[in-house]
Amino acid sequence: MSRPGIRRIVVIAVVLLGLCGIAFAAIAYRPAIARVTRPDPRQFDPALVARGANLARLGNCVSCHQAAGGRPYVGGYPIKTPFGTIYGSNITPDSATGIGSWSPAAFRRAMREGVGRDGSHLYPAFPYTHYAGVADGDVDALYAFLMTRPAVRAVPPANRMIPPLGFRPLLAGWKLLFFDPQPVVADPRQSAAWNRGRYIGETLAHCTACHSPRGLLQQEKRGDRAYDGGWSGGWYAPPINARSPAVRAWTVERLDAYFRTGLSTAHAAAAGPMGPVTYNLARAEPADVRAMATYYAWQMRAAPAARAEPRLPDRRALAGQRHPEGARLYDGACAVCHEPGAAMMVAGRPALPLGTPLHEANPRDTIQVILKGLKPPVAPRGPYMPAFADALDDRQVAEIVAYLQARHGTGPAWPDLETDVAAARKEGE
Numbered sequence: 280m281s282r283p284g285i286r287r288i289v290v291i292a293v294v295l296l297g298l299c300g301i302a303f304a305a306i307a308y309r310p311a312i313a314r315v316t317r318p319d320p321r322q323f324d325p326a327l328v329a330r331g332a333n334l335a336r337l338g339n340c341v342s343c344h345q346a347a348g349g350r351p352y353v354g355g356y357p358i359k360t361p362f363g364t365i366y367g368s369n370i371t372p373d374s375a376t377g378i379g380s381w382s383p384a385a386f387r388r389a390m391r392e393g394v395g396r397d398g399s400h401l402y403p404a405f406p407y408t409h410y411a412g413v414a415d416g417d418v419d420a421l422y423a424f425l426m427t428r429p430a431v432r433a434v435p436p437a438n439r440m441i442p443p444l445g446f447r448p449l450l451a452g453w454k455l456l457f458f459d460p461q462p463v464v465a466d467p468r469q470s471a472a473w474n475r476g477r478y479i480g481e482t483l484a485h486c487t488a489c490h491s492p493r494g495l496l497q498q499e500k501r502g503d504r505a506y507d508g509g510w511s512g513g514w515y516a517p518p519i520n521a522r523s524p525a526v527r528a529w530t531v532e533r534l535d536a537y538f539r540t541g542l543s544t545a546h547a548a549a550a551g552p553m554g555p556v557t558y559n560l561a562r563a564e565p566a567d568v569r570a571m572a573t574y575y576a577w578q579m580r581a582a583p584a585a586r587a588e589p590r591l592p593d594r595r596a597l598a599g600q601r602h603p604e605g606a607r608l609y610d611g612a613c614a615v616c617h618e619p620g621a622a623m624m625v626a627g628r629p630a631l632p633l634g635t636p637l638h639e640a641n642p643r644d645t646i647q648v649i650l651k652g653l654k655p656p657v658a659p660r661g662p663y664m665p666a667f668a669d670a671l672d673d674r675q676v677a678e679i680v681a682y683l684q685a686r687h688g689t690g691p692a693w694p695d696l697e698t699d700v701a702a703a704r705k706e707g708e
């Protein structure tokens with residue numbers, strides 16, 4: 280090709296690239312919204328503030344906006360993603376470091392579109408993909424609630440993202456691909472409680488954020504993959520739809536008890552990241568929690584256990600022969616609480632095989648419960664299990680898990696247990 284010909288191609292390529300850049304900048308650009316002086320907390324109607332408090336609990340806001348040992352809504356809680364660590368922001372009404380200078384419009388835009396007051400795009404680790412469906416009045420109630428919290432001056436640690444993902448305008452591309460908020464339209468064929476439960480569960484409570492699988496760019500799978508099971512902080516959030524592996528039916532009553540107390544005596548206690556969810560639900564309006572129980576019992580209405588609860592095997596002798604070391608360790612460390620006849624069992628706690636972890640597609644929750652133990656989910660007293668991460672090595676944990684699955688499991692044997700114990704130690708919180 281002649282030199283002028285090459286030059287022309289280069290010029291065209293540069294012009295096209297420039298045009299793409301301008302188009303992208305136009306898509307990514309969001310204006311800043313002017314600062315306001317912090318609204319006087321006394322101007323908010325106490326009824327609106329109380330409504331916002333309930334919504335904040337249903338929305339689990341504090342889980343990501345409070346660091347370990349820190350104060351509520353001050354932020355600093357690390358959220359680990361495959362692309363880096365993102366810290367929850369300070370959402371107290373401090374004007375310099377929190378959202379004190381945000382107008383209602385700026386707050387609404389953040390909740391609905393994932394855009395900060397200054398116009399920068401926010402990471403979807405902040406579940407605005409769900410909050411986009413929250414009704415106007417509810418967003419305003421949340422604003423009133425947050426604006427009447429104590430203002431705390433504090434800057435959370437800076438995010439640590441894999442380059443170039445620290446460059447926020449790139450998030451506009453992610454939104455273009457995956458952010459397509461759909462309003463939750465009431466279904467007139469269902470009850471008021473079902474519709475209320477669906478509205479809360481699908482928007483504020485963002486249950487799919489953990490319970491749905493995610494794609495390569497962390498987008499949630501939707502449609503018939505919704506509620507098919509997902510991952511959170513090194514734990515597995517099992518399917519809560521027709522594919523639920525639970526061996527006891529999740530009825531409205533049982534879900535209601537699980538959400539409000541962190542324990543279903545027909546199943547088990549809420550462990551890992553589900554613990555804080557129940558902690559907040561325990562403090563929300565009981566009617567709203569009951570509505571969610573109604574909706575999620577319906578989600579699981581076609582699960583195997585909803586049709587017929589299986590008779591659970593106890594292959595104690597056989598499992599002991601196959602995994603003698605696991606049996607010995609279990610008898611030494613676990614039987615005191617979990618063996619039929621133990622004081623805890625006699626007091627009315629669910630037997631080990633009733634819990635879903637031993638029946639899940641992967642061993643992760645069983646491993647994590649052993650490594651991390653279980654804090655009482657909703658109150659200072661409640662179901663408690665000590666952590667064994669320091670007392671047992673990877674091989675010993677794997678032995679116990681193999682023994683328990685051989686004894687009680689209903690699915691195929693889990694392979695590579697030791698590898699998964701090592702991974703669980705690294706990933707888990």
Ligand code: HEC
Nearest residue numbers: 338339340343365366367368370389395401402404405406
């Ligand atoms: C799963 C974790 C999570 C939950 C739950 C959560 N947030 Fe956040 N939120 C974040 C993260 C992370 C950021 C910072 C995002 C960023 O830096 O791009 C954030 C940012 C925000 C911001 C923008 C603040 C700023 O300075 O840019 C607001 C406002 C906010 N959250 C409000 C809420 C409210 C209200 C709730 C409850 C209804 C809530 N969040 C629940 C993780 C969460």
Ligand code: HEC
Nearest residue numbers: 484486489511514515516525548549550551552553635644
């Ligand atoms: C932060 C992540 C996270 C969020 C948000 C979350 N879950 Fe979970 N959930 C989990 C994990 C992890 C487990 C497994 C815990 C265990 O084994 O004790 C779980 C367990 C459950 C179970 C027990 C299932 C079984 O068969 O044992 C139910 C029911 C449930 N979640 C419902 C919900 C609902 C409804 C919501 C929305 C209000 C929700 N979850 C929000 C992480 C989450």
Ligand code: HEC
Nearest residue numbers: 547548612613616628629631634635636645648662663664
């Ligand atoms: C101090 C008593 C105590 C000890 C010791 C203990 N656990 Fe637990 N464990 C609990 C409690 C309480 C729960 C919550 C559920 C319940 O109440 O049944 C639980 C839950 C579990 C669960 C998940 C829920 C389920 O029912 O499937 C598994 C798995 C488990 N324990 C395994 C073990 C193993 C393995 C050991 C020994 C290494 C052990 N536990 C030692 C008290 C204990």
